[in-house]
Amino acid sequence: MVTSILHRATGIVLALGSLLMVCAFVSLAAGPEKWAEFSAFARSPLGFLIMFGWSWSLAYHLINGIRHLVQDAGYGYAIESFVRNSWISVFGSLVLTALIWVVAIMQRGGA
Amino acid sequence: MSFSNNRLRTPLKNARGLGSAKDGTHHFVLQRITAVALVFLSLYVIGLIISLIGDDYATVRSAVANPWNATLLVAFVIATFWHAKLGLQVIIEDYVHTPWSATTLHLLNIFICVLAALASVLAIIRIALGA
Numbered sequence: 402m403v404t405s406i407l408h409r410a411t412g413i414v415l416a417l418g419s420l421l422m423v424c425a426f427v428s429l430a431a432g433p434e435k436w437a438e439f440s441a442f443a444r445s446p447l448g449f450l451i452m453f454g455w456s457w458s459l460a461y462h463l464i465n466g467i468r469h470l471v472q473d474a475g476y477g478y479a480i481e482s483f484v485r486n487s488w489i490s491v492f493g494s495l496v497l498t499a500l501i502w503v504v505a506i507m508q509r510g511g512a
Numbered sequence: 513m514s515f516s517n518n519r520l521r522t523p524l525k526n527a528r529g530l531g532s533a534k535d536g537t538h539h540f541v542l543q544r545i546t547a548v549a550l551v552f553l554s555l556y557v558i559g560l561i562i563s564l565i566g567d568d569y570a571t572v573r574s575a576v577a578n579p580w581n582a583t584l585l586v587a588f589v590i591a592t593f594w595h596a597k598l599g600l601q602v603i604i605e606d607y608v609h610t611p612w613s614a615t616t617l618h619l620l621n622i623f624i625c626v627l628a629a630l631a632s633v634l635a636i637i638r639i640a641l642g643a
Contacts, residue, residue, distance in 0.1 A: 409603055416596040416625075423628045423635075426589075429576060430635035433569045456558075463554060466547055473544065501558060508565045 404487040407412050409466050410459035418455040461494035539598060553588040558624035560585075573639055582640035586633050591628035597621060 416480035427445075442448050468490055471477055476488050530536045532584045560581065564572050575581055608614045 408598075412596070412599045413603065414582055416600055419596060420624075420628055423632045426576075426585075426632045426635035426639075429569075429573060430638045436569050436572075437553075456597065459554060459558070467551060470544065470547060476585075501562070505562050505565055508562055 404465055404468075406474050407490075408462060408469070411462040411465075413460055414454065414458040418458065421451065421455075432434065453498075453502070457494060457498040460492060460497035460501070464493045464497065465490040531565070538630040539601075543595065543598045546591045546598070549591045550595055552593055553584060555586050556584055575640045577642065578638060579640070582636055586638050589629055589636070593625040593632075597625040600625075 427441055428439040443452065468477070468486060472483075477483060528536075533539075560575070564575055567575075576585060601618065604614060604617045604621060608617055
């Protein structure tokens with residue numbers, strides 16, 4: 402139930418966030434000044450909040466999406482296992498998001 | 513397979529299997545194909561973004577211009593907006609039933625997804641070709 406509606410909600414978030422990715426590509430193509438504007442926004446508190454929300458949405462939609470593909474193949478459909486493996490999406494997405502940001506912060510520290 | 517005559521359906525209708533939406537499993541299948549592609553492409557894009565954190569304009573631009581990166585980024589963008597269009601379409605179909613609102617949202621969904629994909633692909637090609 403919750404995992405299903407979260408899959409849709411994160412899908413909408415990802416679609417909106419992808420429009421910012423379009424801005425990234427277009428400003429990178431437009432030249433150094435536009436890129437500086439975009440990266441200043443990405444480094445702002447609001448930018449971090451958006452990127453953090455986007456990364457968790459991606460992690461959740463990715464893991465739950467793989468779960469849906471497995472279910473499409475006919476596995477894990479009994480109610481108990483369905484509920485049990487829904488926790489994989491919830492905790493797995495938190496772990497994956499943490500992993501992304503730990504690696505990102507290490508990379509920033511090392512650069 | 514035996515054909516039962518108490519249904520108002522011709523055998524041809526069953527054989528075509530297109531259903532009431534006249535579209536068959538086309539939407540379902542495309543949603544899954546783009547999903548499988550995005551499992552790999554999105555992991556790759558996360559890795560690429562993390563590897564470029566803190567780098568300057570010229571470095572980021574030359575990374576995108578790299579032929580393999582440019583190819584995979586174009587694939588990622590097309591798969592993303594295709595998948596987004598299909599997913600948002602289902603959400604609109606499920607929750608919006610007012611005729612004009614539904615039609616307007618469906619059109620907006622298609623136009624924005626197509627434009628976003630075109631703008632990204634054009635930008636990546638410009639970067640890749642050094643324009």
